Amino acid sequence: MKKLIVPVLSVLTIAASSCGNGSASTAKDSTTVKTDSVSAPAEEAASTDNVLSDAEKTGGWVLLFDGKSKDGWRGYKGKPTETWVVEKGLLHCLGSATDKSDKRADLTTAKEYESFELDADWKLSPKGNSGILYLVTEEFDAPYLSGPEYQIIDDKNFPEKLEDWQKTGANYAMNPPLVAASNPIGEWNHTKIIVNKGHVEHWLNGQKTADYTIGSEEWKKNKATGKWKDAKGYGAAKKGHISLQDHGSEIWFKNVKLKELQ
Numbered sequence: 549m550k551k552l553i554v555p556v557l558s559v560l561t562i563a564a565s566s567c568g569n570g571s572a573s574t575a576k577d578s579t580t581v582k583t584d585s586v587s588a589p590a591e592e593a594a595s596t597d598n599v600l601s602d603a604e605k606t607g608g609w610v611l612l613f614d615g616k617s618k619d620g621w622r623g624y625k626g627k628p629t630e631t632w633v634v635e636k637g638l639l640h641c642l643g644s645a646t647d648k649s650d651k652r653a654d655l656t657t658a659k660e661y662e663s664f665e666l667d668a669d670w671k672l673s674p675k676g677n678s679g680i681l682y683l684v685t686e687e688f689d690a691p692y693l694s695g696p697e698y699q700i701i702d703d704k705n706f707p708e709k710l711e712d713w714q715k716t717g718a719n720y721a722m723n724p725p726l727v728a729a730s731n732p733i734g735e736w737n738h739t740k741i742i743v744n745k746g747h748v749e750h751w752l753n754g755q756k757t758a759d760y761t762i763g764s765e766e767w768k769k770n771k772a773t774g775k776w777k778d779a780k781g782y783g784a785a786k787k788g789h790i791s792l793q794d795h796g797s798e799i800w801f802k803n804v805k806l807k808e809l810q
Contacts, residue, residue: 593637597802613639613804625686627653643798654691654791662787663809666741669802674733676797677701683788691791694781698750702733717750717757721775725757744809
């Protein structure tokens with residue numbers, strides 16, 4: 549694994565990269581991307597955003613983001629969430645002109661979920677880097693040391709070479725995306741993540757980008773030979789939080805909703 553290791557000071561030992569390279573015990577959470585805050589014109593959510601239809605309500609869907617507040621969310625392990633703001637119906641992670649990853653927090657659900665379907669719309673800034681993590685627990689320094697990650701990154705313009713398993717829609721550092729399905733930077737994308745008793749699917753703009761089963765022989769091989777070989781807690785939890793990654797890059801979310809599966 550190469551090219552995306554950036555050292556960072558931590559109160560503990562240097563941990564694994566979430567969107568970078570290196571072993572789980574020695575790399576940073578992910579590649580630092582230096583971006584200016586508010587790199588795209590402000591826009592406003594539509595009146596139809598962040599609401600549930602009657603059919604969705606009947607079907608068991610709940611909003612994780614109501615378009616008005618961060619209710620139901622907190623910083624991972626209680627870290628402050630000033631880098632996340634709600635504006636004009638959008639959940640906005642503010643960019644940073646310098647690396648402040650040790651001061652930033654992944655926005656994490658207060659509740660834990662086991663089997664579920666998660667939908668979210670997102671838009672990423674140029675050269676940006678982020679992700680959605682699930683089955684996250686809080687025994688570790690960062691969400692990626694327990695929760696698998698749905699990778700979100702600027703595949704075409706990221707300033708460093710990307711391995712296939714680092715591209716949008718991947719099961720980060722485990723399974724490269726099955727297809728390239730992201731829209732151009734500046735456009736909205738629709739993500740679906742299905743976790744059902746250990747079987748996981750990633751979907752992007754209507755196309756399946758990952759399909760794997762936690763604990764399968766293929767999964768064990770990928771873990772044992774890859775980035776997470778030394779991360780004992782990675783993929784171990786059957787139930788956990790959902791985290792939106794704060795990587796110092798601007799990203800916007802809306803229509804974040806979830807349905808628990810029986």
